[in-house]
Structure formats: structure tokens, C-alpha cells
Amino acid sequence: MKDGPNISEIASLIGDPARANMLTALMDGRALTASELASQAGVTRQTASTHLAKLADGDLLVREVQGRHHYFRLSGEDVAEALEVLMGVAAKRSGVRTRTGPKDPALRKARRCYDHLAGEMAVRMLDKMVSNGWLDQTSDSLKVTCEGRTALHAIGVDVDGMGVSRRPFTKLCLDWSMRRPHLAGRLGQAILSQILANGWAQPDKNSRAVSFTPAGERKYLEWLS
Template sequence: MKEGPDIAQIGALIGDPARANMLAALMGGRALTATELAGAAGITLQTASSHLAKLEAGGLVSQRKQGRHRYFALSDDEVGLLLESLMGFAANRGFLRTRPGPKDPALRKARVCYDHLAGDFGVRMLDRLIAEGHVVVGGDEATLTAAGETRMAGLGIDVDGLRRQRRPLCRTCLDWSERRSHLAGSLGEALLARVIDQGWARRSEDSRAILFTPAGERAFLELFPLS
């Protein structure tokens, strides 16, 4: 293809195993140092720095300096959506990692996808919002209804403030483990933040898993019950 977007460059950036591992590590939403990313990729710090320079030039990661350290993060939520979609595509085609472990059930139950809730609980939350008429979904787009705004206000979420952000309020994201959509966008981020602020759950220190307390899980399932 001689004209139009050059997907080959993006594919080459993501397709390198070391870079793919570093991007996957950043899907947890935390900013990480080059040393931490080198460990995640199983490469030397010098090699990691070279890879990070390419990812930054390609617009996939950004960095900020704090004190003596430089921290790297995904550039924006569109990168997170792209990576989660690719994970779902790979899973559908049978391209799976061959080292499952005890964290897998926790990741499938609830995990962070860049900055919003994914896994079974993330899909359940969107399903319930749709069933109650609070969110309307068409393709990859999602719209918060008037009833949904009232519901969010009841949860202490400032929808008007979210709308003033430059990113979309609602959008769907294909969940790699559930093979269905969960809620992304600034509203998805706000709902995950609300879950954590309520003390219902916390982020795992060494994985993307969101760990619910027994009481927090009951509260979440009461708020978003199965249809």
C-alpha cells in the first residue's frame, strides 16, 4: 500500500518480543523506570534504553523526569486500547503464552487495562450499565445516557468534569480474556478509581490484577449484579 496509514511501522514497533513485553508491563497503568522495564523484558538496561527510544519516537510511550529518575508510561489510552485489542486478537487465534500461573485466575477476574477495569468484573460492569439503560453501545462507541449521568452522580462521579477532558467520556475496549467489551474512556477510569477509593479493592503490587476484599466484592456485585 503506497498511500494511507503505515501500519507496518507500528507493527514492527510492537512486534519485537522485548518491546512487546515492556508495553505489556506498562498496561498496568503505572509509570516504570527503564531498569524496571528491562527486568520485565529480560534484557539489559542498555538494550531497554534503545527500545524505549524507538517506542517514544513512535508515539507509543512517553517519559517524564522526577528527581534522578526517568519514568515511562503509555502515551495515552489509545495505546492501551490498541494493545488490549491485540491481546484479544492473539487469544482468539490461539497465540497464547505457555506459562500460566496462579495469577491467571486473578487477572481474568479483575485487572487494570491501562487505567480502567477489565476482566470478568469489567465486562460485568458494562453489561449491567447497558442493561439498565445507562450506557448505549454501538460498535466501538459508547454513550452515557441521561439516566446514566444521574447514576454516576449518585456514585460521586463528576461527569461534567470528565467531559472537559480531552479524551472520550465512554468507549468500549475488547477484553482479551472475556472476548467481549469492557468500559474504557474517562468514565471507565473514574469508575475504577471509585472502586479503589471506596476500599473495595486494591492494585496488586506485582501484576495487573485488581484484588477485591470479600466485603468489596459483595458491594461491587450488588452494584453491578448479573441480569
């Protein structure tokens, strides 16, 4: 009878409607906060918290703490695959309903990640800032170089005038759509707010998307050139 590994344990984790909704919301590999997942699942935050603890405990989800936010993502490709197969089985019986998937390309291009920029545009920015010699990676902290200071000043970010704070000045933040790091920390926040102040882009009202204007995008890329 005890044939193979404990299949019922994970199946019962997926078997709760609230947890299943959370897992499907994460199927694209992005990471979402506990609150976002709570609303996705249609339960209160405290209920979601226990569900998420169970999912993380069962190694279906990975928790990543960032400030006061707790981000959750699927622990691996295999989990997504299992969900996909279960959807196939479920679809064949009862409702047909094929999987919808717009996946909002605007979000992939640029969005707010907490208070800094994420998405393609953000990943490209970090790449360029490093390759241009504006940032210098020593051990595990990023330092702004002299050239970087000048470049940032050119778009209105005054590094020297930013004062001191408990919050780290620069930090790397994994970008969930690109699966590569982008810039976070106080500097990341300052750059995003400057981008918005310059009128290069506007944050979307109803989502985390940030939409660049044509002119703004041109100036942004030119700055990074």
C-alpha cells in the first residue's frame, strides 16, 4: 500500500479552494505579497497567513521577506507543472474553460515594486548603470561612483542631498518577471520618483503598472545609453 512518496499530503495542500486560488495566482512565476494573495483567495489576511504558512511548510511556496512585505512564489517549476496537469484533468471533466492568459505585457515592461521600478525597464537600467561604471559592486553592496553621481544629477537625482536613513541606500531586488535583479533601496526609490516627477511615466491607477510616455521612454533610454 505505501507505494511511492506521500502524494496525499501535497494533494491536500492544493485541495483547499483558498490555497488553490493562491497557487494559481502564482502560476506565472511572479511573487505576490500575503495581502495580494489574501484578496486573490477571497479570505481575510489572517486566514491567508495560515494558508501561506502551510504552503511554505510543505515546500510548495517560498517566502521572501522584504521590509514589512512577505513575498511568496512557487518553490519550483515542478509545482507549476503539477498545477497545470491538475487543471488539465479538471478541465476535461465538468467545465471546459480553457486557460485565459493576457498576462498584461504592460506589467512586464514596467511596474512599481514597492516603491521602486521593476520589469524590463528596471532590469535594463541596472545592467546599464553597472556597465557604464555608475555603480560599483564591492562584496555584496553597491556603491555609486563619481561618474554615477554626475549621471544621476543630470536627471535630477541629488545623491549627496539624500541624507541618512536606516534604510539601505542601494539594494538588489529580484525581478519576478525577468528573473534577474533590479535596483531597490533608497536610490531605487529616488530614481523612480524622479522619473515620475520628470513626467517620463505615470503610475497606473488600478494596477502596479507604470506606463512610459513615448518621449519619456526616449529620454530614459538616451540617459542610459
